[in-house]
Amino acid sequence: MTAPSIVLTSLTKRFGSFTALDRLDLKLEGGKCVGFLGPNGAGKTTALKLLTDMIFPTEGECFLNGISVQRERMRALEAAGVLIESPEVYPSLSPTQALEMVADLRGMSRTEREERIPAVLAEVKMSEWAHVKVGKFSKGMKQRINIAAALVHDPEIVVLDEPATGLDPRGMSEVRSIVRDLKKHDRLIFMSSHILAEVTDVCDEVALINHGKLLFYDTLENVTAKFSAGHSSVDASFARPVPERTVADRLAAESDLLKVEQLDPRRYRLQFKGGPAVQARLLRKLSDEALELVSFTESKSALEEVYLSQIEKGD
Amino acid sequence: MSAAAIPATTTVPAPTAKHERTPLRSWQQALKLTRYQLRDYLFSRRFILMMSIVAIIGAILTAVVGYYRPAAFLSGSDAFYSTLWGSGVTVVIVFAGVIFGGDAIAGEFQNRTGYFLMGQPIRRATVYVGKYIAAFVAALTAVVLFALVLLANGSYYFGAGAFTANFGASFVLAVVYLLALLGATFLFSSLFKTSTYATLVVAVLFLFGFMILQALIQGLAHTTPWYILTYADSIIGGVFNASCASAPGTHTCTQPGPGGEITQTVTNATIPEGVGIMIAYFVITAILGLLSFEREEFS
Numbered sequence: 001m002t003a004p005s006i007v008l009t010s011l012t013k014r015f016g017s018f019t020a021l022d023r024l025d026l027k028l029e030g031g032k033c034v035g036f037l038g039p040n041g042a043g044k045t046t047a048l049k050l051l052t053d054m055i056f057p058t059e060g061e062c063f064l065n066g067i068s069v070q071r072e073r074m075r076a077l078e079a080a081g082v083l084i085e086s087p088e089v090y091p092s093l094s095p096t097q098a099l100e101m102v103a104d105l106r107g108m109s110r111t112e113r114e115e116r117i118p119a120v121l122a123e124v125k126m127s128e129w130a131h132v133k134v135g136k137f138s139k140g141m142k143q144r145i146n147i148a149a150a151l152v153h154d155p156e157i158v159v160l161d162e163p164a165t166g167l168d169p170r171g172m173s174e175v176r177s178i179v180r181d182l183k184k185h186d187r188l189i190f191m192s193s194h195i196l197a198e199v200t201d202v203c204d205e206v207a208l209i210n211h212g213k214l215l216f217y218d219t220l221e222n223v224t225a226k227f228s229a230g231h232s233s234v235d236a237s238f239a240r241p242v243p244e245r246t247v248a249d250r251l252a253a254e255s256d257l258l259k260v261e262q263l264d265p266r267r268y269r270l271q272f273k274g275g276p277a278v279q280a281r282l283l284r285k286l287s288d289e290a291l292e293l294v295s296f297t298e299s300k301s302a303l304e305e306v307y308l309s310q311i312e313k314g315d
Numbered sequence: 316m317s318a319a320a321i322p323a324t325t326t327v328p329a330p331t332a333k334h335e336r337t338p339l340r341s342w343q344q345a346l347k348l349t350r351y352q353l354r355d356y357l358f359s360r361r362f363i364l365m366m367s368i369v370a371i372i373g374a375i376l377t378a379v380v381g382y383y384r385p386a387a388f389l390s391g392s393d394a395f396y397s398t399l400w401g402s403g404v405t406v407v408i409v410f411a412g413v414i415f416g417g418d419a420i421a422g423e424f425q426n427r428t429g430y431f432l433m434g435q436p437i438r439r440a441t442v443y444v445g446k447y448i449a450a451f452v453a454a455l456t457a458v459v460l461f462a463l464v465l466l467a468n469g470s471y472y473f474g475a476g477a478f479t480a481n482f483g484a485s486f487v488l489a490v491v492y493l494l495a496l497l498g499a500t501f502l503f504s505s506l507f508k509t510s511t512y513a514t515l516v517v518a519v520l521f522l523f524g525f526m527i528l529q530a531l532i533q534g535l536a537h538t539t540p541w542y543i544l545t546y547a548d549s550i551i552g553g554v555f556n557a558s559c560a561s562a563p564g565t566h567t568c569t570q571p572g573p574g575g576e577i578t579q580t581v582t583n584a585t586i587p588e589g590v591g592i593m594i595a596y597f598v599i600t601a602i603l604g605l606l607s608f609e610r611e612e613f614s
């Protein structure tokens with residue numbers, strides 16, 4: 001078995017005169033999870049729909065395991081499990097029937113179906129509902145079924161558009177564990193998300209787009225190392241209100257401190273340049289008994305900072 | 316249950332043995348899809364609605380004929396079926412077409428079920444065909460129920476010989492009409508991405524639109540609009556040859572009128588014409604519908 005791959009070549013999509021996706025080139029290969037990031041309207045869903053032949057490119061082409069999606073939809077999608085834009089199952093089918101339909105259309109044998117369907121339903125914690133009509137399910141329950149449908153045939157390539165949509169906190173953490181598990185089995189996961197913590201947690205690489213253009217595609221470590229050299233910020237919380245003046249006085253001598261912002265009477269955000277050494281010094285200055293510092297944490301994740309700075313730069 | 320009882324992470328057993336999978340051919344997929352779609356239809360409210368419509372039409376016919384006992388209908392089974400089945404079944408077919416076909420394709424967009432299907436390795440055309448067959452079978456169930464109601468009435472009035480060759484022929488023609496009407500319905504359904512529009516347009520067209528158009532063209536232009544599907548459907552009642560006015564083909568009929576007798580030329584489709592038009596409708600709308608759906612984007 002060769003490594004799974006997703007290739008987008010010069011992928012362009014115009015809606016009338018509006019260019020939603022502009023010559024996107026991307027090549028993903030191997031068993032890993034690639035996070036697909038970008039602000040609302042950046043073109044993520046558009047790219048994923050092109051990748052699965054739901055819409056047609058103005059220019060360019062997509063390949064799944066080397067097979068052109070545009071020219072051979074059937075053969076190309078065989079290797080893929082897809083979840084895009086919270087689709088709906090026929091309301092009078094039960095989860096089991098819906099998954100049977102998928103399995104049937106994909107030519108899975110009865111024995112394989114009987115093994116996989118209960119397994120994926122258990123994986124998305126929907127076993128209890130296996131034989132209830134989907135029609136009246138809540139949004140999150142439906143999304144769980146959609147996730148199960150994308151996985152039932154044990155695909156080599158998994159394409160997920162905001163899989164955590166509508167899920168409760170436990171559901172979100174379950175999605176993460178599912179993705180981690182897929183990686184263990186050498187699956188290639190391409191997943192759009194707005195939850196940077198989720199991306200940091202499970203993705204090996206990230207691709208960031210804005211206005212239909214690729215800003216970067218690299219490993220998570222490279223991205224944060226390369227772009228976060230600038231400033232960082234931490235949030236300091238105190239047990240009781242502390243006047244703004246007091247905080248300013250304590251940190252007056254700090255030349256690396258860029259900005260102190262009061263979030264509420266008990267919390268301040270400190271922006272500074274420099275690395276952990278500076279951060280440690282700030283912590284020392286605020287942590288005395290008089291102030292009763294109760295927490296001192298990075299206000300944004302490294303990825304979040306990269307994300308914001310890169311998006312800002314482009315706007 | 317305590318929180319600790321919930322496992323933080325679950326690992327699904329990797330598929331143990333690699334199962335052999337043979338990708339299906341498109342026609343196999345279409346039939347599979349038909350099965351699930353049919354299940355969706357048969358357990359849906361719309362199926363109950365359709366069957367209720369048939370039951371109501373059937374009950375009204377039964378009651379009216381039973382109460383008034385019109386001599387003209389009861390003179391023979393041909394006259395009986397020609398009127399009651401001939402006009403009734405076209406209404407049943409139009410309703411069935413609207414109810415099962417109106418939103419068949421449009422609904423895939425509006426209800427977002429198409430997004431579920433299109434993630435699978437299946438051609439758009441396969442979805443179209445699979446759904447068409449399902450709608451056809453569901454609609455056929457309604458037509459069969461209506462036929463049973465009429466046969467029951469027929470055997471009450473005419474005894475054992477109620478099922479005639481003419482009725483059989485008419486039933487087959489009705490099925491061909493259903494094919495054509497559903498074909499056109501699917502075309503409209505795939506042209507609109509909103510179920511309500513698609514259903515409304517189809518209902519208006521087939522319930523009045525075509526008939527009004529036909530009457531207008533006949534009245535104003537004095538030509539026969541053979542290309543309108545409702546013109547062809549007259550053969551369903553016409554095949555019984557029960558009256559001059561309804562018999563297939565062109566002929567001169569004399570009817571009693573206010574000042575003596577009126578002689579009138581009646582133009583009905585002949586059976587081959589009617590069948591030809593219906594099949595042409597089916598083929599052309601199928602091709603156009605498939606082409607339009609193949610280009611449709613799930614955006």
Ligand SMILES: Nc1ncnc2c1ncn2[C@@H]1O[C@H](COP(=O)(O)OP(=O)(O)OP(=O)(O)O)[C@@H](O)[C@H]1O
Pocket residue numbers: 015018020038039040041042043044045046047614
């Ligand atoms: N069918 C369409 N017709 C016109 N414009 C469209 C269509 N579909 C998408 N767009 C536009 O393309 C752009 C990209 O949309 P897309 O849905 O890909 O964004 P996204 O990155 O997925 O955003 P989000 O994070 O909100 O899901 C948007 O500006 C959107 O308005």
Ligand SMILES: [Mg+2]
Pocket residue numbers: 044045046161
């Ligand atoms: Mg999106």
